[in-house]
Amino acid sequence: MRVxxxxxxxxxxxxxxxxSGVFTPFQLPAxxxxxxxxxxxxxxxxxxxxxxxxxxxxxxxxAICAIxxxxxxxxxxxxxxxxxxxxxxxxxxFPMPKIAFLPVVILWLxxxxxxxxxxxxxxxxxxxxxxxxxxxQGVERxxxxxxxxxGASNREVLHQVVxxxxxxxxxxxxxxxxxxxxxxxxxxEMLMGGYGLGGAMMTASRFANSTSxxxxxxxxxxxxxxxxxxxxxxxxxxxxxxxxxxxxxxx
Amino acid sequence: xxxxxxxxxxxxxxxxxxxxxxxLELxxxxxxxxxxxxxxxxxxxxxxxELVSNGASSLYRAGTGLALAVLIGGVLGIAMAWWKPxxxxxxxxxxxxxxxPKSALIPVTVIWLGFGxxxxxLLIFLGCMLPVTIGAFNxxxxxEQVLVWSARSMGASRLRMLWDVVVPSAMPELxxxxxxxxxxxxxxxxxxxxxxxxxxxxxxxxxLGANGSYDAxxxxxxxxxxxxxxxxxxxxxxxxxxxxxxx
Amino acid sequence: MAAAQIVIDRVNHLYRPPRGREVLALDQxxxxxxxxEFVALLGPSGCGKSTLLYLIGGFLPVETGAxxxxxxxxxxxxxxxxxxxxxxxxxxxxxVRGNILYGLERQGMPKEEREKRAMDFIELVGLAGFxxxxxxxLSGGMKQRTAIARTLAFDPKILLMDEPFGALDAQTRGxxxxxxxxxxxxxxxxxxxxxxxxxxxxxxxxxxxxxxxxPGRIKTIVNTKFDKNDPxxxxxxxxxxxxxxxxxLVKDEAIKAQGKRA
Numbered sequence: 001m002r003v004x005x006x007x008x009x010x011x012x013x014x015x016x017x018x019x020s021g022v023f024t025p026f027q028l029p030a031x032x033x034x035x036x037x038x039x040x041x042x043x044x045x046x047x048x049x050x051x052x053x054x055x056x057x058x059x060x061x062x063a064i065c066a067i068x069x070x071x072x073x074x075x076x077x078x079x080x081x082x083x084x085x086x087x088x089x090x091x092x093x094f095p096m097p098k099i100a101f102l103p104v105v106i107l108w109l110x111x112x113x114x115x116x117x118x119x120x121x122x123x124x125x126x127x128x129x130x131x132x133x134x135x136x137q138g139v140e141r142x143x144x145x146x147x148x149x150x151g152a153s154n155r156e157v158l159h160q161v162v163x164x165x166x167x168x169x170x171x172x173x174x175x176x177x178x179x180x181x182x183x184x185x186x187x188x189e190m191l192m193g194g195y196g197l198g199g200a201m202m203t204a205s206r207f208a209n210s211t212s213x214x215x216x217x218x219x220x221x222x223x224x225x226x227x228x229x230x231x232x233x234x235x236x237x238x239x240x241x242x243x244x245x246x247x248x249x250x251x
Numbered sequence: 252x253x254x255x256x257x258x259x260x261x262x263x264x265x266x267x268x269x270x271x272x273x274x275l276e277l278x279x280x281x282x283x284x285x286x287x288x289x290x291x292x293x294x295x296x297x298x299x300x301e302l303v304s305n306g307a308s309s310l311y312r313a314g315t316g317l318a319l320a321v322l323i324g325g326v327l328g329i330a331m332a333w334w335k336p337x338x339x340x341x342x343x344x345x346x347x348x349x350x351x352p353k354s355a356l357i358p359v360t361v362i363w364l365g366f367g368x369x370x371x372x373l374l375i376f377l378g379c380m381l382p383v384t385i386g387a388f389n390x391x392x393x394x395e396q397v398l399v400w401s402a403r404s405m406g407a408s409r410l411r412m413l414w415d416v417v418v419p420s421a422m423p424e425l426x427x428x429x430x431x432x433x434x435x436x437x438x439x440x441x442x443x444x445x446x447x448x449x450x451x452x453x454x455x456x457x458x459l460g461a462n463g464s465y466d467a468x469x470x471x472x473x474x475x476x477x478x479x480x481x482x483x484x485x486x487x488x489x490x491x492x493x494x495x496x497x498x
Numbered sequence: 499m500a501a502a503q504i505v506i507d508r509v510n511h512l513y514r515p516p517r518g519r520e521v522l523a524l525d526q527x528x529x530x531x532x533x534x535e536f537v538a539l540l541g542p543s544g545c546g547k548s549t550l551l552y553l554i555g556g557f558l559p560v561e562t563g564a565x566x567x568x569x570x571x572x573x574x575x576x577x578x579x580x581x582x583x584x585x586x587x588x589x590x591x592x593x594v595r596g597n598i599l600y601g602l603e604r605q606g607m608p609k610e611e612r613e614k615r616a617m618d619f620i621e622l623v624g625l626a627g628f629x630x631x632x633x634x635x636l637s638g639g640m641k642q643r644t645a646i647a648r649t650l651a652f653d654p655k656i657l658l659m660d661e662p663f664g665a666l667d668a669q670t671r672g673x674x675x676x677x678x679x680x681x682x683x684x685x686x687x688x689x690x691x692x693x694x695x696x697x698x699x700x701x702x703x704x705x706x707x708x709x710x711x712x713p714g715r716i717k718t719i720v721n722t723k724f725d726k727n728d729p730x731x732x733x734x735x736x737x738x739x740x741x742x743x744x745x746x747l748v749k750d751e752a753i754k755a756q757g758k759r760a
Contacts, residue, residue, distance in 0.1 A: 006343030027363060088259045095483030096476040097437040100453075102445065103460045104472055107282050142587035145557045148575040150601035150652060160600075164591045183352035187442045190357060198355075202446070205358035213358045220355040221347075228350050241591045241632040 029211040037215040046200070051223060054197040057113055058185040061120035065177050069125045070170060073132020078158075090129055098123045099187060106192070116188040123184045124177040131173020135166035168242055171235050178231050182224055197223070284466040293470030301455065302474065309440055309451040309475075312368050316375025317436045321429055324380040328387025328428075329421060333413055345384060353378030353435070357443050371443050371451075378439045379432035386428015390421030426490045433486055437479040502530035503688055504554065504656065509563035511549055523549045525713035526563070533655075534686045538703035538722075540693055540748060542755035546714030547692045551658050554690065555581050567656070577601065580654030584661040586641045588633040594620065594644045595629040601652035619647040622681065639670035646678070650685075657689045663698070675701060679726060696748060700740050701726060708747045711754040720744055 011031055017023070018030040025033070041047035075082040102119045109115045139162050147161045189198025197220055204212035266286055272278060273285035284292075296302035331338045331345075356377060360370035394417045402412045444453020452475045459468035511524040523546040531537050539547040552558045554565055556575040565572050567579070575581075588597050595616055602612035620629050623643040633641055642662055649657065662678075663671040679702055682689060693699050699706045704723040707716050722740055731737050 002343075003346055006346055009343055010347055084257075085261045088262050089265075092259075092262065092480055095434050095480050097434070097441045097479045098476070099438055099445070100441045100456070100472050100475045100479075103456050103468060107460065107465065107468075140585075140587065142583045142585065143589065145552075145555070145575065145581065146583070146587045146589075146648075147600070148557070149555065149577065149579070149581050149649075151577045151604035156604070161589065164589070167591075179350060179352065183354050186352055187354045187357075187446075190354070190442075190446050201355070201358045205361055205447075208362065210359075210362050213362055217351070217355050217359060221351045224350045224352055239591075241634060 026208075026210050029214055033211050034214045034218060037211045038218060041215065047219065050195055050197050050200045051219065053195050054182070054185050054189065055223065057116045057188075057196070058120065058181040061117045061124065061185070062174075062178055062181040064117070064121050065125040065128050065181065066174055068121070069128025069173070069177070070132050072125075073129045073170075074136065076129070076133050077136040086129070090126060094126050094130070098126075099184065102188060102191060111192055116185060116192065119188050120181050120184040124180045127176040127180065128170075128173045131176070132166065132170050135169030135173075136162060138169065139165040168239055171238065175228075175231050175235065178227055179224055182220075182227060186220060281463070281465055284469060288466040289469040289473065292464070292467040293474065296467060296470060302471065305451050305455045305471075306474070308368070309444065309453070312371040312451065313375055313436045313440045316372040316439075317379055317432060319372075319376045320379035320432055320436075321383050323376075324383030324428075324432075325387045325425060327380075328384040328389075328425070329391045329413070329418065331384070332388050332391035332421075333417065345381065345388075348381060349385070353381075353439060354442050357439075357446060360443070361447055366447055366449055371440065371448070374443055375436050375439050379436050382428045382431040382435065383425070384428075386431070387421055387425045390424030390428075391417050393424065394420030423494060426494065430483070430486055430490075433482055434479065437475070437482070441475060503533040503535075503568060504529075504531040504690075505564075505566040505569075506530070506550070506554070507564045507566070509550070509553060509560060509565060511546065511553060511558070512561065513549070522713040524553075525715050527714060527716055528563075529707060529716055529719075531688060531690065534688055536682060536689045536691065536702060536704045538691045538693060538699035538706045539709060540696065540699045540706050540744065541709030541714065542694060542711050542748065542752040544712050544755055545709045545751065546712060547709055548660050550714065551581075551660050551690060551692050554656075555579050555658050557581075577605065577652050578654055579656045579658055580649035580652065581658040582642075582645050582649050582660065582662045584664045586633070586645045586665075588641055588644055588648070590633050593630050593632055594625060594636070594647075597633070597644055598648045598651050601648060605652060615651060619651045622650070623647045623677070637670075638666045639674060642666060642674060643677075646681075650681070655687060657687050659689065659691045661692050661694070664693075671698075678702065696741050696745050697732065700737060700744060701731065706744055708744060709751070711751045717751065718747055720747075 014028075015031045018025070018028045022028075038047065041050075072082075072086060076086050077083070099119065101122060102115075105115050105119050105122070109118060143161055143165055144157055147157045152160065185196070186198035186201075189196035190202045193199050193202060197216060201213055201216035201220075204210075204216065269283075270286045273283045273288075293302065327337075327341065331341050353374070356374055360374040360377075364370040364373055398416050398420065399412055402416045440451075441453050444451040445457060446453075448454040452471055456468055456471050456475075459465070459471065506527060506529040509524055509527045510522065513521045513523045515521070527546075527550060529537075539550060541547050549558065553560055554572070556572045556579065560572070572579075589600065592600065598616045598619055599612055602615060607615070617626075617629070620626055623646055625640060625643055625647065628636065628640065633644070636644065642665075646662070663674050666674060675698060682702075689703075691699070691702060700722045704721070706720045706722050708718045708720065709715065710717045720740070720743065722744075724736065728734055
């Protein structure tokens with residue numbers, strides 16, 4: 001609710017500032033002009049095409065990160081060899097600006113969606129793996145012992161106890177990976193051009209169309225906000241039983 | 252020493268695998284130049300100055316943007332935690348910009364400041380301010396009430412308390428926020444330079460790629476990736492000493 | 499006389515921390531427990547009493563010596579030895595009913611039968627009406643009752659309890675102690691009960707095994723089998739004398755344990 005008022009306050013400040021003459025319309029187009037631009041794009045259909053494309057790339061990559069990342073994380077916690085192999089890769093790779101590998105990915109896979117999705121996965125899979133490993137290692141041993149006590153097999157312990165117990169933290173990792181997927185999708189689009197929210201913004205920038213550039217920022221912000229909120233909702237649903245509230249919006 | 256070797260051995264093995272696969276031309280020759288060629292091309296570029304001059308440009312931009320972000324963001328964060336009116340004013344801005352992908356600001360900074368240093372510095376400054384501000388804010392807020400009261404009872408003025416109690420307590424979270432900002436600065440630097448620049452690592456990568464000098468391109472990619480990693484490790488080493496009192 | 503149900507024969511246990519030197523936690527521990535006997539393991543912190551319990555439960559491997567149940571060496575955890583932990587170890591994503599059903603599902607009990615059995619135990623521990631609650635919604639005492647119901651439900655012949663009331667406030671603890679005694683008197687099982695509270699041990703157990711400070715050994719075994727049904731038992735002269743006797747045995751060990759920790 002507080003966010004809602006913040007948005008209104010900022011919107012008013014923006015409009016007033018834009019009209020005040022401190023900045024030129026080029027430097028700071030009025031909010032009304034920007035919203036008008038968004039409306040035009042919505043009516044013409046461009047907005048939906050671009051948004052859908054960016055979302056498609058981001059979400060496909062996110063799904064791969066979720067499944068692959070959890071799988072690798074699980075393998076690392078249970079298998080000494082998997083842990084030995086992946087640990088340095090994750091540890092060294094985490095702080096690297098992995099976006100730098102985009103030109104290499106393009107070299108390998110061309111200029112199509114595959115490349116975009118690949119670079120997103122390269123970037124966003126790390127927090128998922130890290131969260132999964134920590135989550136599984138953090139499962140209380142008494143939970144596992146209780147299950148064994150009641151006659152559960154190793155497989156049953158893994159699926160019926162370890163994974164549910166690790167779920168909250170795994171979800172936190174996923175909640176980091178989702179907005180990350182969006183950002184990388186946008187950046188990849190900016191570099192590679194074409195359709196998509198990032199590509200459209202770059203085109204607008206080249207044509208010095210500042211209203212469209214600002215429109216793009218607002219659109220991406222809204223998409224980002226919706227994704228984060230949707231993820232928080234899903235988390236709340238899945239973790240009804242959990243003590244803490246859904247992950248806070250502002251960390 | 253031996254433990255570190257075993258720990259990072261997979262990377263060595265991957266490097267060897269890279270060399271072998273490339274030499275055997277299992278992958279189309281140009282897309283994967285042998286690691287040895289990449290290293291050679293890298294050394295060439297250091298010698299003829301290309302890598303260093305572009306690198307200096309990049310590091311200058313990132314460094315300036317980050318330094319500004321840390322300074323201003325840190326002060327703002329602590330101010331927000333310490334003075335209510337500041338919080339009321341700035342908190343909404345922080346909340347709104349938190350979920351915004353900072354890379355979305357690349358085209359705007361270009362529109363405002365063109366292709367050169369200015370747009371990159373502004374981008375990194377704006378992007379990195381947020382984690383620093385949030386870290387400083389959370390850190391300052393968590394400074395234990397008891398410590399503040401003790402200082403108060405010993406006659407400390409409000410400003411003195413801020414400096415002697417709140418800032419040191421805020422350090423761990425603030426330093427963590429700066430660590431995030433450090434990684435973010437590299438990301439924003441590379442992203443913006445790949446997309447639109449006339450100098451710098453990202454620009455160099457683009458040019459080499461367009462020229463077909465793939466071994467040199469790989470060299471620069473690895474250089475910048477490694478720098479990001481090294482910066483993080485060095486940062487951890489430095490902050491470990493500052494936080495020595497924690498343990 | 500029938501052979502003891504549980505035989506612990508000269509068991510050692512080495513604790514190997516990830517960093518640092520190994521520590522001898524248990525030293526030549528021997529104990530025999532008869533069928534349906536209630537035995538308390540009493541000792542200062544760090545004396546290894548919980549470790550001994552985990553060894554009996556099969557959660558830690560027996561490396562030196564042997565532990566026999568009905569003449570057979572144990573081979574890992576199993577539903578014949580049910581365990582109740584101090585911090586409940588309830589599955590937080592399952593309701594009270596779901597938690598209790600888990601063990602029954604593992605046994606392959608048919609649906610109707612296990613639903614009925616679960617409800618019976620929910621009523622037994624006084625949690626009727628809360629079967630659809632999640633652990634996060636329950637108080638400490640209720641969580642522990644759920645844990646006890648969960649373990650009793652799959653009918654283990656031996657009950658292992660690791661300071662089960664240690665995490666509860668003093669009043670709840672008192673209530674739970676008499677609850678447990680009542681349940682045990684109704685459906686007697688062999689119980690091994692770990693605690694550091696002397697009064698609790700004397701109140702609940704038939705015999706109290708006093709353990710030394712680390713490395714843990716069984717110092718003495720005191721007989722505490724008498725009529726526990728007196729409502730003012732804690733003031734009863736005989737009870738108080740027993741508590742005194744055992745406290746004197748434990749006192750030295752407790753002091754030793756403090757010294758070691760510093």
